[in-house]
Amino acid sequence: MAGEAPELSAQERAGKAFPVSWDQFHRDCRALTWRLNEVGPFHAVIAITRGGLVPAAIVARELGVRVIDTVCIASYDHNKQGELQVLKGISEAAMKLGGGTGKGLLIVDDLVDTGKTGRLVREMLPDAHFATVYAKPMGRPLVDTFITEVSQDTWIFFPWDTALSFQPPLRDGAA
Ligand SMILES: O=P(O)(O)OC[C@H]1O[C@H](OP(=O)(O)OP(=O)(O)O)[C@H](O)[C@@H]1O
Ligand SMILES: Nc1nc2[nH]cnc2c(=O)[nH]1
Ligand SMILES: [Mg+2]
Structure with missing residues (x-):
């Protein structure tokens, strides 16, 4: 609608960028x-x-x-978080290995942000160990x-989502 400010994406709201290289990751x-x-x-490992x-x-x-x-969950569409959708649950074989509650299973994700995704998987496997590489305070x-903990207003850029690109020199107006 004319005059209405466009809704900011989670990435735009974050403000600070934290780019991670393959080596660092x-x-x-x-x-x-x-x-x-x-x-x-x-x-x-799940x-x-x-x-x-x-x-x-x-x-x-x-x-x-x-x-x-795998547990397949869709939430952020590019960088806006919508409703969580479980596209594929945990397999029967893995459930069995975890005795039905996840004991002895290791859940792995790249990061926790709001914690919504992690909370959903924890509900499926309450006794599993949950590990992430990066954590923001809300999800921690x-x-x-x-x-590594990064602030809530940081957006992490993973190497599989980015590419090397030319950066103009600072004096030419680059922020
Ligand atoms: O703590 P939350 O606020 O729920 O956010 C964390 C989740 O967001 C990202 O996944 P995303 O939904 O972008 O999907 P992808 O892993 O397929 O890229 C990330 O990989 C985590 O799974
Ligand atoms: N790439 C990326 N995806 C996310 N999903 C939720 N938070 C983030 C983030 O900081 N970076
Ligand atoms: Mg994810």
């Missing part, structure tokens, strides 16, 4: 695994797709876990193990 996943190694062993797939692969490789399942209480 790999290092952070390895650091996460060092911590998880003290907590395990785990029967299986990746929250899609962002959890990359850290789940790295963590599973380091911990020697070969059973990996939901996570058992994480590596």
